[in-house]
Amino acid sequence: MAEFSAEVFQNEFLSDGATDVHAIVSVTCTGAGTADKGAAAGASPGTSGVAEIIAVDTSGSMQGRNMEAAKHAAAVAVEQIPDGTLFAIIGGSHVASRVFPYPNARVPMVAMEPGARNEAKRAISTMSASGGTAISTWLRLADDLFATVPVAQKHLILLTDGKNESEPSLHLDQMIVNVMGNFQCDARGVGDRWVVEELRKISTALLGTVDLIARPEDIAEDFAALVQKSMARGVAAVDLRVWAPQGSRVLFVKQVAPEVDDLTGRRTEVNPLTSAYPTGAWADETRDYHVAVRVASKPVGSEQLAARVQVAVGGEVAASGLVKAKWTDDSTLTARISPEVAHYTGQAELASAIQEGLAAKAAGDEATATVKLGRAVQLAAETGNEEATSRLRKIVEVENEEEGTVRLKRNTAKLDEMALDTASTKTTRVRRA
Amino acid sequence: MTSPDERKETYPDMSADDGTLVRCPNCGENAAPRARFCENCGTPLGATNGDPSVPSEVTLEGAPLVVDPDPASGESRAQRSCAACGGVIAPDGYCSDCGTPGQSERDHFEERPAGWVAGVCDRGVRHARNEDAMALAASSNFAALVVCDGVSSAPDSDIASLAASRAARDVLVAYGPEGTSPVEGATSRRIAGWTDAMVAASRAAGQAVRGVAEQLAATNGKDAADDPPSCTFVAAVVDDDLIVAGWVGDSRVYWLPDSGQAEQLSVDDSWAQEMIAAGVPRAQAETSPQAHAITRWLGPDAPDTDARCAATVPSEPGWLLVCSDGLWNYCSDAHEMSDLVRRFATSGDPQTASAALVRWANAQGGRDNITAALARVAPSVPEQR
Numbered sequence: 157m158a159e160f161s162a163e164v165f166q167n168e169f170l171s172d173g174a175t176d177v178h179a180i181v182s183v184t185c186t187g188a189g190t191a192d193k194g195a196a197a198g199a200s201p202g203t204s205g206v207a208e209i210i211a212v213d214t215s216g217s218m219q220g221r222n223m224e225a226a227k228h229a230a231a232v233a234v235e236q237i238p239d240g241t242l243f244a245i246i247g248g249s250h251v252a253s254r255v256f257p258y259p260n261a262r263v264p265m266v267a268m269e270p271g272a273r274n275e276a277k278r279a280i281s282t283m284s285a286s287g288g289t290a291i292s293t294w295l296r297l298a299d300d301l302f303a304t305v306p307v308a309q310k311h312l313i314l315l316t317d318g319k320n321e322s323e324p325s326l327h328l329d330q331m332i333v334n335v336m337g338n339f340q341c342d343a344r345g346v347g348d349r350w351v352v353e354e355l356r357k358i359s360t361a362l363l364g365t366v367d368l369i370a371r372p373e374d375i376a377e378d379f380a381a382l383v384q385k386s387m388a389r390g391v392a393a394v395d396l397r398v399w400a401p402q403g404s405r406v407l408f409v410k411q412v413a414p415e416v417d418d419l420t421g422r423r424t425e426v427n428p429l430t431s432a433y434p435t436g437a438w439a440d441e442t443r444d445y446h447v448a449v450r451v452a453s454k455p456v457g458s459e460q461l462a463a464r465v466q467v468a469v470g471g472e473v474a475a476s477g478l479v480k481a482k483w484t485d486d487s488t489l490t491a492r493i494s495p496e497v498a499h500y501t502g503q504a505e506l507a508s509a510i511q512e513g514l515a516a517k518a519a520g521d522e523a524t525a526t527v528k529l530g531r532a533v534q535l536a537a538e539t540g541n542e543e544a545t546s547r548l549r550k551i552v553e554v555e556n557e558e559e560g561t562v563r564l565k566r567n568t569a570k571l572d573e574m575a576l577d578t579a580s581t582k583t584t585r586v587r588r589a
Numbered sequence: 590m591t592s593p594d595e596r597k598e599t600y601p602d603m604s605a606d607d608g609t610l611v612r613c614p615n616c617g618e619n620a621a622p623r624a625r626f627c628e629n630c631g632t633p634l635g636a637t638n639g640d641p642s643v644p645s646e647v648t649l650e651g652a653p654l655v656v657d658p659d660p661a662s663g664e665s666r667a668q669r670s671c672a673a674c675g676g677v678i679a680p681d682g683y684c685s686d687c688g689t690p691g692q693s694e695r696d697h698f699e700e701r702p703a704g705w706v707a708g709v710c711d712r713g714v715r716h717a718r719n720e721d722a723m724a725l726a727a728s729s730n731f732a733a734l735v736v737c738d739g740v741s742s743a744p745d746s747d748i749a750s751l752a753a754s755r756a757a758r759d760v761l762v763a764y765g766p767e768g769t770s771p772v773e774g775a776t777s778r779r780i781a782g783w784t785d786a787m788v789a790a791s792r793a794a795g796q797a798v799r800g801v802a803e804q805l806a807a808t809n810g811k812d813a814a815d816d817p818p819s820c821t822f823v824a825a826v827v828d829d830d831l832i833v834a835g836w837v838g839d840s841r842v843y844w845l846p847d848s849g850q851a852e853q854l855s856v857d858d859s860w861a862q863e864m865i866a867a868g869v870p871r872a873q874a875e876t877s878p879q880a881h882a883i884t885r886w887l888g889p890d891a892p893d894t895d896a897r898c899a900a901t902v903p904s905e906p907g908w909l910l911v912c913s914d915g916l917w918n919y920c921s922d923a924h925e926m927s928d929l930v931r932r933f934a935t936s937g938d939p940q941t942a943s944a945a946l947v948r949w950a951n952a953q954g955g956r957d958n959i960t961a962a963l964a965r966v967a968p969s970v971p972e973q974r
Contacts, residue, residue: 401688402674429686451688457715457955461688464681478681 158188158438159389160467162477165496169482169489175453176407177462179479180496180586181445185438188390203347206309207265207302207339208237208386210379211294212247212255218285222317222346225372230446231281231323232272232376233313236383241268242305245276248294249287250322254301255279264304288322293360297333305524308392309437310339311554312362313382315375317346320354340364340436342382345578346372348570352577360417363436366588368578370571376510389437391469396445399430404451406463409433412500416507416581432468444585446500447479456483499539499586506535506544514551514573517564526552526564534560541584547576662897672697673898695719695747697849699940700962703727706827707940708734708945708962709947713915714955716741720820721913721958722750726765732827735960737794738840738913740886749801749818753794757824760790765828776831780900783826787835787896794822795837795887795894802889819888822896823855825911827964832909835896838883840960841917842899843926846907851927854899858885875921881914906933906967908942915959916950930963939963 166179177318210233212226231243237243242265245256253259256279257266266272294314302310320328341362343355346369359366367377396419400406409431411417419433426432435443449462463479484490513528529552536544548554550572552562632910669678669691676686685689692712696719701707706727712719726732737754739746764772764786772782802817821838834842834854839862842854856862860882864874874880887894908930920926933945946961 306776401684402686404688455714455954457713459690461681461683461690464679476681478683 158469159186159439160184160394160469160475161186162465162467162475164465164477164479165494166479167490167492167494167497168480169486169492170453171487171490172456172483172485173453174483174490175450177449177451177479178494178497178501179447179463179465179477180412180494180500181447181465181477181479182442182496183396183445183467184442185391185394185477186440187438188388188438190497205307206387207242207305207307207311208383209244209246209254209265209298209301209310209312209339211248211298211312211314212280212283213249213289213318213524214247214283214285214287215249215289215316215318215322216286217289217318217349220285221372223283223285224555225375226315226346227280227283229315229375229379230283233269233379233383234268234276234280234533235403236380236387237268237273238387239268239270240460241387242307243268243272243276244301245280246294246297246301247283248289248291248297248316249285250290251292252293252297254297264301289316289318290323290327290501291320291354292323292327295328295331295335295341295358298341299338303337309389311386311389311437312339312341312364313379313386314341314343314355314358315346315379316343316350316355318349320353325354329357332358336361337434340386342366342386342571344369344375344378344382345574346375348574352574356578363434365375365415366578368571368574369552370575385439386437388439391438392436393470394435394438395432395468396435396449397426397430397432397464397466397468397473398449399466400449401451401461402429402448404462406431407448407450408446409448410504411435411443412444412446412504413442413585416504416583419445444500446497449479451481454481454483456485458483487578496586500583502535502539503541503583506532506539506541507580507583509535510548510576512546514577517551517573522564525563529564530562532560532561533557533562539584543579543582543584544576547572547579551576602748604921606874609730615686638769657923681871695751698723699944700725700750701940703729703732705965705967706732706963707804707938707943708736708911708960709940709943710736710960711873711915711947711951711955711958713957713959714951716958718747719958720747720750721915721960722747722754722820723960723962724751724754725962726758726762727827728765728767730827730829731765731767732909732964733824733947734766734826734909735761735790735794735822735824735910736840736913736960736962737822737887737912737960738915738960739818739820739867740883740888740921742887743816743818745801745805746818746820748805749798749888750820752797752801753820756797757790757794757822760793761786761824762824764789765826772828776902779828779831780833783828783831783833783900784835784898786826787824787833790824790894791822791835791837791894795891799889801942817889819886821883822887822894823911823913824896825854825909827909827966831900831902832966833898833900835898837885837887837891837894837896839881840913841911843912843923844903844907845910845923845927845930846903846905847931849905849907851923852901853923853926854901856897856899857883858897859883871921875918903966906965908939909964909966911960911962912946913958913960915955915957916946916961917955919950919953934963934965937965939965 172470244265247255256276322463342364343359354364377514408420460481462481465477467471467475509532555561673689674687676684678691679685696712710723724735735754735758737750739750796851821840823836823840825842836855839857839859861874861880934942943961950959
């Protein structure tokens with residue numbers, strides 16, 4: 157049986173008149189692999205309670221090396237999908253088509269078994285590249301297929317190499333809203349002609365990740381890892397719940413590790429004082445959340461519970477952490493800054509500095525880009541994010557790391573910018589003594 | 590206006606309020622009603638006369654040591670309500686609506702042994718624990734009100750103060766009209782008798798504090814012995830037409846007649862009081878940094894534990910207030926205290942009034958634990974029960 161625990165890191169002491177309470181809540185799941193997914197989901201015998209779809213871009217631009225690599229990757233992924241998992245393969249261009257089960261098959265998804273695995277690989281080998289790119293049609297087909305299977309955990313791997321150019325972006329936005337909450341999606345871009353922001357929109361809304369695969373030959377390895385990761389997630393549909401007291405306001409709820417993801421806008425109401433934020437399925441892992449609540453100030457000496465942060469699985473609270481506020485006039489207590497809160501505040505700012513800097517650079521606003529990316533260099537150094545530092549150094553010449561003064565490099569590789577962009581939300585964990 | 594004598598004639602049945610006598614299960618000795626421990630052998634009697642507002646004792650290694658004043662009923666307090674908003678206290682200890690920490694029974698408790706006698710003992714705002722304690726007993730024309738203020742510098746003074754206040758109350762009840770050795774006779778004889786009773790009560794309270802200290806030393810070792818718990822003591826007895834106050838330390842008794850001169854019956858055993866006696870103005874003495882240094886207290890290191898006493902025979906109705914410095918710090922002068930009590934006592938109900946006094950002190954900052962116990966000494970008292 158999977159178990160959750162929640163640990164709170166904060167400085168609970170507030171000075172007289174202060175109202176804002178910040179805390180990092182570290183949520184850890186253990187035993188996810190042992191969860192009985194089939195029984196929990198009421199799936200039919202012989203199936204595992206997990207459904208997996210792989211959608212591969214088959215637009216004309218994929219022609220050649222990319223298409224061959226993608227086909228190879230899809231075949232590798234099929235190898236990784238364990239028996240009993242319901243699966244399907246989608247080929248996507250300006251329209252989406254079901255590659256496997258074959259279009260004429262009676263069932264929309266089939267349970268993996270050796271025969272199906274061989275047949276799926278044969279189907280994948282027949283895919284060919286032609287047409288445009290309309291990703292909304294891929295999402296709709298995936299949603300239609302997932303809708304036919306009664307399992308709790310549904311995961312889509314989406315691979316593209318190009319821009320979503322065969323439809324107005326409004327179509328994609330609308331489709332994302334339509335399918336939100338129905339399944340999770342990890343999006344991958346290969347090469348340098350796709351748009352990071354486009355895929356990030358999809359993966360963020362669908363509780364997944366976005367990443368760049370620079371070389372086609374790396375697709376297979378990445379797909380294998382994604383399938384394994386998806387299979388390790390034994391607990392579906394986990395909500396983060398935040399209770400805040402009467403008269404208070406939740407300023408924001410952000411996932412800050414392993415990646416920055418602002419959950420604030422995904423709030424649903426459990427009751428007038430409690431909000432729920434979907435976090436998707438969980439494997440054995442730890443995710444950190446930054447919760448900020450504004451409460452009414454109380455007299456010095458008072459104590460107040462500022463938030464109950466809970467993990468809810470299937471509507472049942474599985475773990476709970478308490479965020480407190482204590483008002484004091486002892487400045488040695490209030491001056492202490494929680495190292496966890498400081499670290500992740502910096503990491504979140506780092507992510508937005510990188511994204512805003514790259515956006516400004518793309519728009520030709522070099523002044524803003526220089527300031528933002530300079531700030532990013534400074535933050536990456538301060539928070540010890542060496543990966544971000546090395547990626548930033550490919551885009552800018554650093555004059556002074558501590559002060560954040562940089563010059564934009566000329567003739568940088570587009571791939572380097574995209575790599576920096578996609579990795580911007582990845583955070584380093586705070587070093588704990 | 591009727592005299593206290595008429596009150597007694599109108600309502601001669603003094604035992605009605607407190608029920609029957611309690612017999613010690615160990616030695617067979619008759620104990621005073623509401624007695625917690627046998628006077629003879631010290632066996633805990635545990636009778637609370639069904640009054641859920643009276644916290645019971647929990648014994649620690651057989652001794653009458655109060656550690657947690659949960660109701661004797663053992664009923665679950667799962668549905669505690671929030672003192673701030675009235676919401677439900679969740680299992681995590683905080684209000685499910687406003688997030689205010691739930692108060693333990695020890696942090697805030699009220700007693701109302703009779704309709705004309707009630708008190709509230711509260712942690713206040715600033716302190717982490719409620720080291721004040723209160724123990725009340727009353728029948729129709731007798732009341733004993735005891736308040737002890739634990740000394741914050743010593744750990745476990747909250748346990749000591751509660752044990753002390755209850756021990757003293759039980760002694761005073763034993764001297765009461767339904768007790769084993771009632772104080773009787775003419776007023777002057779009774780003043781002498783109650784003075785003796787007060788000293789016996791303060792000594793019993795002192796003994797209770799020493800008992801707590803010894804147990805803590807036995808359990809926790811040297812540290813506990815080096816810094817033993819201690820507390821103040823103040824008590825007032827209303828015996829028909831007579832009020833007697835006794836004290837050790839700076840907790841106070843005020844007599845606040847409805848129209849006459851308000852007075853503080855107790856005289857603080859404190860540095861501030863010594864300065865006042867030496868001619869320093871009261872306001873200046875009481876706001877000096879050492880104002881709260883007390884010169885007498887109860888505890889293993891106390892030079893003596895005999896209460897100093899004062900008596901008065903009220904000629905008109907009024908309020909008897911027994912309180913800790915958590916209240917009087919914000920309103921020391923007897924006349925101002927009289928105005929304050931009158932402001933909150935318009936309904937004539939001592940429970941409403943004492944709760945209002947505590948709320949008021951909390952609103953002033955609640956820098957210390959707050960205890961306020963009131964008795965309405967008035968010809969019309971029995972009708973309010």
